[in-house]
Amino acid sequence: MDRLTQLRNQYLELTNQVLPRLATSRKFPIRYNHCFQQIILDNLLGRCWYEVLERKRIPAYQQLTEEQLEQAIAIAQSMITEPDSYVQQLNQNSLNWRK
Numbered sequence: 001m002d003r004l005t006q007l008r009n010q011y012l013e014l015t016n017q018v019l020p021r022l023a024t025s026r027k028f029p030i031r032y033n034h035c036f037q038q039i040i041l042d043n044l045l046g047r048c049w050y051e052v053l054e055r056k057r058i059p060a061y062q063q064l065t066e067e068q069l070e071q072a073i074a075i076a077q078s079m080i081t082e083p084d085s086y087v088q089q090l091n092q093n094s095l096n097w098r099k
Contacts, residue, residue: 003066004066004069007066007069007070007073008061008062008069010073011061011069011072011073011076012061014036014073014076014077014080015033015036015037015040015076016033018076018080019033019036019076019079019080020032020033020036022079022080026084026087027084027088028084028087028088029087029088029091030087030091036076036079037060037061038094039087039090039091039093039094040072040075040076040079040090041053041060041061041072042090042093042094042097042098043075043090043093043094044064044068044071044072044075047097048094048097048098075090
């Protein structure tokens with residue numbers, strides 16, 4: 001398995017399984033995998049993700065470079081290790097960009 005595939009799988013495991021499971025026991029303002037993915041991508045790109053990536057061609061995470069995937073994974077891991085207020089801030093950033 002190549003590096004890009006490994007990173008994509010890790011990103012999907014974090015956003016589809018790990019974070020949604022954690023959301024039930026912590027005070028996250030979000031619960032669903034697509035919400036975690038949206039917030040991570042928005043904060044990675046510093047704006048609404050679909051202002052940078054295409055919406056319909058292929059899934060957004062498949063459009064990311066290795067470096068961007070590494071950064072997205074780092075954000076996801078920080079959501080696990082940081083206090084709940086970190087997730088709340090990322091969510092607020094996303095909401096602000098989406099107005």
